[in-house]
Amino acid sequence: MSYRPYLESGALRQMHGLPEQGFDMLVTLLARICDDPYDPVFSAPTGVPRRRVADVGDFGAMSRGELEARVLEGDRAQATAPRDTSSQLRLTSQAEANAWRQSADAEAEHDQVQAENAKSLAAALAAETSRLETANARYEDWSARTASTREIAGKAKAELQRRGQEPSAGEAPEPQSMSTWWREFQAHADAADRAIEPEHQAAIHDGQPWPPERKPKAGHEEPDAAASGREPQLEQSRPGIAKTSTGPSASKSGTPESEAAEPVPANDGRAARLDELQARADEAARRIDAQRAELDASSEHSARIEREAQAEPEADRQAETPYEMEL
């Protein structure tokens, strides 16, 4: 499903006289909200179904500081993650079931030695299964408890990256509050109304059109050209609209959003940020490799137990007691 911003008549009245910069900001924010109206990064619920609220904040609903706080929350949640033992649990449970079956088969064949060995193995596997179940329950509980925090942290991190900002505590400027912004805007709008009222009255008196017709100054950029410079911000962040657009902007639909929607950040500092990002990515990759190796070793161990538990040659059964040795 895709959404498109619709301005009610009340909103349209307020648009009149809105400064260009404010209008662009509003369009960008609305477009982002419409990408996913329930994304908590850009809007918040109000308790009334289908009514959500957003503020302009730091050129988006959440300021940089707020986004960083969400990332931090996610990092903290991740730091407390118990080990995911679900695959080990599955393998161990299967191995336990096989051992019990092997024990039963051996008893049916009156092979007491094999039956006892298999029983010992099954008991040991049962204890391991129980331990893994407890660990898995802890993981499941953590996963459910932190799912929302981690999801929001992921979105917040993506939004920070989209803005070309890296999470770093304590640097974010305090966003201007919506109420302050609104009051200032109202004051400016009232002042502008008062200032043009004499001209309005004079125009009525002289029978001139109101508002006066715009006369472009020579050498100035054409309005359409100026407007098209802003267009990608809207079109790129609203794929549903871009699809139906027949204007010149439609041909730009292949432009990545980060290129189209954002001003180009200053070069100084960007290289350092990229280096830092790269270093962090390398470090993360090393950690993942280490964890994967550990998991692989553990899975291999469980798989070997399973394979051995399933091995049935009679001669081997008599000669080996691999399970006890393994365990």
Next chain:
Amino acid sequence: MVAQPVEHHEDPLDPQRILRELPGRERANFLAAYREALDGAQDPAGWGNLRRVLRLWSGMAIAANRPGFYEAQEAALTGTGGGMLLEDYIQMRRTQA
């Protein structure tokens, strides 16, 4: 020496002020959102979200007190109000510029 009265500025994020200024029908919603954010702020990382909630509801108090707010909301939710797509408005604004 003359004593000057201290100009008193109300904190726009003061939850009591927000509660006082909100229409009655919004207060329960605000309190629910405020308490949830307050719980989250037990962790220092939740402080920003608490401020955000207060800022949003501070704006809501202004908006909800404007004449015609609920009529406009009803019209928006039922799709019965006049208006236009933002893309059409942008087009219109561009041609009028």
